[in-house]
Amino acid sequence: MMTDTAVSTPDSAGDSLAREAWRRLKQNKAATTSLVLLALITLACVAGPWLTPWALDEVDWNAFLTPPSPENGHYAGTDANGRDLLTRVFHGGRVSLSVALVATFVSLVIGVLYGAVAGFIGGRTDNLMMRFVDIMYSLPFMFLVILLMVVFGRNILLIYAAIGAVEWLDMSRIVRGQVLALKRREFVEAAQALGVRSHKIVTRHLIPNAIGPVIVYVTLTVPKVILLESFLSFLGLGVQEPLTSWGVLISEGKDMMETAPWMLLVPSAFLAVTLLCLNFLGDGLRDALDPKTR
Amino acid sequence: MLRYTLKRLLQAIPTLLIVITLSFFLMHLAPGGPFDGERQLPPEIEANLMANYHLDEPVWKQYLNYMGNLLQGDLGPSFKYKDFSVTELVAQGFPVSLELGIWAVGLALLIGLPLGVIAALRRNSTIDYLVMGTALAGVAIPNFVIAPLLALVFGVFLGWLPVGGWNEGAWPNLVLPVVALSIQQIAYIARMMRASMIEVLGSHFIRTARAKGLAETEVIWRHAMRPAMLPVVSYLGPAIAGIITGSVVIEQIFGIPGIGRYFVQAALNRDYTLVMGTVVFYGALIVLLNLLVDLLYSALDPQIRYDD
Numbered sequence: 121m122m123t124d125t126a127v128s129t130p131d132s133a134g135d136s137l138a139r140e141a142w143r144r145l146k147q148n149k150a151a152t153t154s155l156v157l158l159a160l161i162t163l164a165c166v167a168g169p170w171l172t173p174w175a176l177d178e179v180d181w182n183a184f185l186t187p188p189s190p191e192n193g194h195y196a197g198t199d200a201n202g203r204d205l206l207t208r209v210f211h212g213g214r215v216s217l218s219v220a221l222v223a224t225f226v227s228l229v230i231g232v233l234y235g236a237v238a239g240f241i242g243g244r245t246d247n248l249m250m251r252f253v254d255i256m257y258s259l260p261f262m263f264l265v266i267l268l269m270v271v272f273g274r275n276i277l278l279i280y281a282a283i284g285a286v287e288w289l290d291m292s293r294i295v296r297g298q299v300l301a302l303k304r305r306e307f308v309e310a311a312q313a314l315g316v317r318s319h320k321i322v323t324r325h326l327i328p329n330a331i332g333p334v335i336v337y338v339t340l341t342v343p344k345v346i347l348l349e350s351f352l353s354f355l356g357l358g359v360q361e362p363l364t365s366w367g368v369l370i371s372e373g374k375d376m377m378e379t380a381p382w383m384l385l386v387p388s389a390f391l392a393v394t395l396l397c398l399n400f401l402g403d404g405l406r407d408a409l410d411p412k413t414r
Numbered sequence: 415m416l417r418y419t420l421k422r423l424l425q426a427i428p429t430l431l432i433v434i435t436l437s438f439f440l441m442h443l444a445p446g447g448p449f450d451g452e453r454q455l456p457p458e459i460e461a462n463l464m465a466n467y468h469l470d471e472p473v474w475k476q477y478l479n480y481m482g483n484l485l486q487g488d489l490g491p492s493f494k495y496k497d498f499s500v501t502e503l504v505a506q507g508f509p510v511s512l513e514l515g516i517w518a519v520g521l522a523l524l525i526g527l528p529l530g531v532i533a534a535l536r537r538n539s540t541i542d543y544l545v546m547g548t549a550l551a552g553v554a555i556p557n558f559v560i561a562p563l564l565a566l567v568f569g570v571f572l573g574w575l576p577v578g579g580w581n582e583g584a585w586p587n588l589v590l591p592v593v594a595l596s597i598q599q600i601a602y603i604a605r606m607m608r609a610s611m612i613e614v615l616g617s618h619f620i621r622t623a624r625a626k627g628l629a630e631t632e633v634i635w636r637h638a639m640r641p642a643m644l645p646v647v648s649y650l651g652p653a654i655a656g657i658i659t660g661s662v663v664i665e666q667i668f669g670i671p672g673i674g675r676y677f678v679q680a681a682l683n684r685d686y687t688l689v690m691g692t693v694v695f696y697g698a699l700i701v702l703l704n705l706l707v708d709l710l711y712s713a714l715d716p717q718i719r720y721d722d
Contacts, residue, residue, distance in 0.1 A: 255428070255429050263437065263659075263677065263693050263696065263697075264440070266678065267444075267693075268440065270440075270441075270681045271440050347556050350558070354558045354663060355666065355678055356678075356682075357678075367558075371558075374562040374667065378577075381566055381570075384563070384566060388562075388563060392551075392554070392559055395554040396550070403550075
């Protein structure tokens with residue numbers, strides 16, 4: 121069926137898996153479009169604030185609450201304080217995207233380590249560790265995160281940590297399942313027979329082999345994390361002035377929507393498109409990496 | 415069944431205990447107290463107030479005190495709404511949140527299930543792509559974006575429905591918040607139903623049913639529906655939890671006097687007892703509903719027995 125893989129000399133197993141997945145991903149139109157759009161949005165948020173003539177909290181005294189117009193240079197209009205909305209959306213995007221990256225990384229590290237250890241040790245420890253995860257699952261987490269934000273103030277580092285600390289549960293379950301299946305395989309037995317130490321087996325043999333589902337899950341975690349951050353910011357518990365994020369901007373826009381609908385529409389569009397693309401990309405990656413659909 | 419239920423109820427106790435303890439200490443760690451308002455109170459008055467509510471005692475003592483009262487079903491007085499006890503506030507807000515939630519879950523099932531079935535039956539058709547594309551958008555776009563947009567379009571531009579307020583639950587006031595709250599769940603349920611329906615339709619007993627010469631509607635309604643609904647039923651737990659947390663935002667946006675709105679305001683006001691009250695109440699509710707969902711699941715799936 122796959123002539124090209126048969127012809128090309130497989131240089132290494134890991135490489136060909138990645139290449140194969142990439143080839144399949146490129147055939148998925150929705151996923152590639154999403155990837156391009158995401159790249160554009162990221163680029164705009166990173167470079168945008170330097171390109172627009174306005175600073176984040178610079179007030180244009182000639183333009184309070186003006187609708188979008190290319191003439192005065194406010195392509196997305198201004199808010200009630202005369203600040204350029206597009207600039208603010210780009211800055212907000214920086215915060216939202218950085219939260220996505222850092223918090224996802226935090227959840228990834230906790231989840232992978234926890235799941236791998238539980239699955240590898242197995243037995244009673246596994247049972248206990250997973251029971252703990254079950255308990256965590258049944259907690260009304262949103263309430264605890266809200267409390268955390270209230271307690272420690274609205275600090276962006278804390279947002280990273282709090283969201284990451286909440287989102288690792290699914291990851292740990294997935295990794296544990298993978299590890300449980302992997303650890304009975306011959307190559308792990310061989311490593312054990314050779315006297316490789318446990319932590320080496322986990323880091324060198326188990327985690328790399330469980331990476332496929334983890335990558336897929338990461339792309340699905342990123343939108344969740346962005347969502348959670350915007351949710352908190354929307355409630356007034358997220359980042360603080362002068363920083364802003366998409367959630368903050370949407371919340372501000374909601375209060376002004378009757379007089380200045382663009383203040384709601386522009387940040388909503390950015391957030392919605394980003395989340396949509398991330399979901400498409402996640403679905404595409406899952407199809408590309410899933411060996412069953414090959 | 416009874417044994418299983420009792421066991422699960424017993425297991426719920428440590429979970430709730432953790433929730434209560436965590437939120438109690440978190441809340442008391444927070445800088446500021448319930449009585450620092452705009453105006454600085456004279457120190458004697460503040461001291462009196464603190465003594466009145468036992469806030470001058472060490473935290474562990476307050477904790478034991480709180481737990482003692484909780485066991486007797488007393489959630490304590492609210493610090494901000496001075497004339498009300500927390501129990502009264504929760505009792506006031508809950509019917510409102512409940513009405514909103516029931517409508518939202520109902521709407522999610524009523525629309526999500528048929529959409530999923532249709533998409534599965536017309537697999538890879540235009541309808542399928544349309545339904546699944548919309549569903550993905552519904553999954554991706556958060557309710558706090560959808561809600562103001564709905565209010566903008568139907569409330570401001572078209573003027574068909576009120577942009578907010580509760581008005582004793584009159585239906586025009588209900589429509590937008592319920593729709594905003596359920597869209598995400600509709601999307602999830604439709605996706606899940608489609609996937610499981612496709613899987614069930616490919617299984618042997620469906621082939622047998624068709625081979626017997628049963629009509630297609632019979633095959634789907636009598637044979638395929640029940641097993642196909644199982645994943646949706648097991649999703650109901652998270653769905654309900656999602657609707658409960660979603661209501662925090664939705665109640666805020668539409669100015670609905672339910673529990674969710676109390677919670678955020680109370681957390682910001684350091685209204686310790688009200689925050690604790692809502693956490694305890696919703697924690698218990700989620701645990702209970704999860705149990706109910708599991709029992710419903712076993713009732714639908716004869717392969718699952720909880721008799722160990």
